[in-house]
Amino acid sequence: xxxxxxxxxxxxxxxxxxxxxxxxxxxxxxxxxxxxxxxxxxxxxxxxxxxxxxxxxxxxxxxxxxxxxxxxxxxxxxxxxxxxxxxxxxxxxxxxxxxxxxxxxxxxxxxxxxxxxxxxxxxxxxxxxxxxxxxxxxxxxxxxxxxxxxxxxxxxxxxxxxxxxxxxxxxxxxxxxxxxxxxxxxxxxxxxxxxxxxxxxxxxxxxxxxxxxxxxxxxxxxxxxxxxxxxxxxxxxxxxxxxxxxxxxxxxxxxxxxxxxxxxxxxx
Amino acid sequence: xxxxxxxxxxxxxxxxxxxxxxxxxxxxxxxxxxxxxxxxxxxxxxxxxxxxxxxxxxxxxxxxxxxxxxxxxxxxxxxxxxxxxxxxxxxxxxxxxxxxxxxxxxxxxxxxxxxxxxxxxxxxxxxxxxxxxxxxxxxxxxxxxxxxxxxxxxxxxxxxxxxxxxxxxxxxxxxxxxxxxxxxxxxxxxxxxxxxxxxxxxxxxxxxxxxxxxxxxxxxxxxxxxxxxxxxxxxxxxxxxxxxxxxxxxxxxxxx
Numbered sequence: 001x002x003x004x005x006x007x008x009x010x011x012x013x014x015x016x017x018x019x020x021x022x023x024x025x026x027x028x029x030x031x032x033x034x035x036x037x038x039x040x041x042x043x044x045x046x047x048x049x050x051x052x053x054x055x056x057x058x059x060x061x062x063x064x065x066x067x068x069x070x071x072x073x074x075x076x077x078x079x080x081x082x083x084x085x086x087x088x089x090x091x092x093x094x095x096x097x098x099x100x101x102x103x104x105x106x107x108x109x110x111x112x113x114x115x116x117x118x119x120x121x122x123x124x125x126x127x128x129x130x131x132x133x134x135x136x137x138x139x140x141x142x143x144x145x146x147x148x149x150x151x152x153x154x155x156x157x158x159x160x161x162x163x164x165x166x167x168x169x170x171x172x173x174x175x176x177x178x179x180x181x182x183x184x185x186x187x188x189x190x191x192x193x194x195x196x197x198x199x200x201x202x203x204x205x206x207x208x209x210x211x212x213x214x215x216x217x218x219x220x221x222x223x224x225x226x227x228x229x230x231x232x233x234x235x236x237x238x239x240x241x242x243x244x245x246x247x248x249x250x251x252x253x254x255x256x257x258x259x260x261x262x263x264x265x266x267x268x
Numbered sequence: 269x270x271x272x273x274x275x276x277x278x279x280x281x282x283x284x285x286x287x288x289x290x291x292x293x294x295x296x297x298x299x300x301x302x303x304x305x306x307x308x309x310x311x312x313x314x315x316x317x318x319x320x321x322x323x324x325x326x327x328x329x330x331x332x333x334x335x336x337x338x339x340x341x342x343x344x345x346x347x348x349x350x351x352x353x354x355x356x357x358x359x360x361x362x363x364x365x366x367x368x369x370x371x372x373x374x375x376x377x378x379x380x381x382x383x384x385x386x387x388x389x390x391x392x393x394x395x396x397x398x399x400x401x402x403x404x405x406x407x408x409x410x411x412x413x414x415x416x417x418x419x420x421x422x423x424x425x426x427x428x429x430x431x432x433x434x435x436x437x438x439x440x441x442x443x444x445x446x447x448x449x450x451x452x453x454x455x456x457x458x459x460x461x462x463x464x465x466x467x468x469x470x471x472x473x474x475x476x477x478x479x480x481x482x483x484x485x486x487x488x489x490x491x492x493x494x495x496x497x498x499x500x501x502x503x504x505x506x507x508x509x510x511x512x513x514x515x516x517x518x519x520x521x522x523x524x
Contacts, residue, residue: 066422086422098419101519102437111433112423146520164423 015200016042016065016168021074023060033225034060038074040219040228047194047201049215051208051254053262057226058204062172065202066092078168088116091166095173097153099145099160105132106141109160116164131159134193151182155189162193171203175210184242187213191239208258209251213242218254222261229261302487307494310487319476324495326470327458330386334393335454339447342398346405346446347431356406363402371396371457375464384467389458396457397450404446408439441515448508455500 023035035057042048050058063069064076067086076083078090091112099108109128113119119127132138135155140148148156154174161169175183191214194201205211211218212234219231232254236246284304290296291303298306314320349360374395375388382388412435420434436443462474473492480488515521 068418068422086424088424090422092419092422094415094419096415098415100416100419100434100438102440111420115424115429144518144520146518 014041015044015046015079016040016202017075017077017080018061018065019075021061021064021071021076023057023064023069023072035064035071036225036227038226038228042200042202045198045200047203047214047216049203049205049211049218050221051205051211051218051258052221052226053206053223053258055226056221056223058221059172060226062092062170062202062204065168066090066170068092088112088164089166090168090170091161091164092170092172093154093157093161093174095176097145097150097157099153099156101145103145104141105137105143105145105148105156108145108156109141109163112160112164127163128159131163132156134162135159135189149182150178151186154178154186158190158193162197162199167200169199169201171201173205174203176205176207183210187242188239190214195238208255209242209247212236212247212250212254213240218250220254220258220261222258230257299484299486302490306487307491310485310491311494314476314488314491319471320495323471323473323476323492324499327462327472327474328499330389330393330470330472331454331458334390334458335397335451337390337394338397338401338450338454341394342401342446342450343405343443345398346402347409347435349402350406350409359402360406363399363406366395367399367403371453372460372464374457375461378461379465384465386467386469388465389461389467392461393454393457396460397454400453401446401450404442404449405439408442408446409435411442412438441519441521444508444511444515448504451503451508452500455496459496 018038018040021035021038022033025032025034038057038061050061052058060069064071065078065083067083067090083090100111103111106125106128109132110124113124113127129138129141132141135158137148137152137155137159140152140156145153145156157174175186178186187210201214203211203214208218215234217231217233220229221227222229232250234250236244236250240247288304291298291301295301311320345359345363349355349363371392374392378388378391378395382391416434416438417430420430425434458472459474459477462472463478466475466478473496477489477492477496480486480492
């Protein structure tokens, strides 16, 4: 373990392909090079974690994959199609509570469903209830959003993102604002749901342990400009426990490598 | 709940009692300060002969039409100014400026343009309402957390759907307080218009008030003022308060 792996070579079946993706953010006073020549292939059904310190462009990359942002250079394809904008095939789960306070829990889950496909009202309702059941919140479906705890809100957000059956689930530090105990529960939930539904997941985090706990592959980013440094395959059996010793060993190694890049970038 | 009702009724009874004793003490001439009883007598007489109901009907009709027009134009224009910098720099600035103009200032213009007609009344009410509604809508839309629109966009919401399903509902608390403020402004504007403009098509509460002064009938003046206050309170309690309660429950912004 610990040896950097070269990118997987199953190009033919890659679900998501990024080639030489670069992105700059220009303001009147600043020109930030957010992403530099990022090349990444993600096969169908893989759980990939993007890890790095803040400012490494991992969230920017997620937004580009979501179609919420454009690349300045490079190619990006989902199922062989260039990504031109957002859509219900690639859904995002955000860090902050992005649930709509004017809708009930059920209304929030139905929001994406109504936009996605030609289901009728009864089918949409059935789907929404199924996914709320999956995240263990069916009995709260008529609750208002503010009545839920932080962990419950993120569960609803997960149900909302899963319900339209996206082929790609994008998660932008979704558990960042939660307490440790709640987070551990959600690691369990997300692994269970992933093993049942086998979505392709791109998961952004700055928490190395979290990445090792969830990902098939952990991709390490370094900042200024944001670029991929190394990637690590995590062949640990599932379900994984965040507190296990094996997992800690991977996390320690990745953290050590990460520190090397951060320190070499910013002397002093 | 009962305790609150009790406290409120005691308070108002005490106010009326204080008024009554002030009249009894004969500090001011009864011509200037009529007794509560004579005000009540006036109201009863005016209710019995129908003048009060008729005036209320005329006024409320003008108010509803004017306020409705104000909402129908103000909210869409507010949404427009919030949606582009260009419209904010033009219409937005215009609205901000005209909002500072007391609505009674529109009366001379309304008279010159429309004469002594219903249109003059409505014009003053709309001008008194629409600018504050534009500004409230605009600032409501601008304070929506961007995460809502981003989340909606990621789910495929665009254009009209985004406006009707995300932006307008997300700014509902602001829209409601804007509409409440607009209602208060509409009331003020209409009373100003009715007091200053005599027209033959309808005799409203403002006219009743005005003629009370002309006839030195202070009981009528104060009685009509009571009616105006009462209508304002009633609308607030029956129309706006339930909406506010609903929004507070949904958003979790309840405060006791």
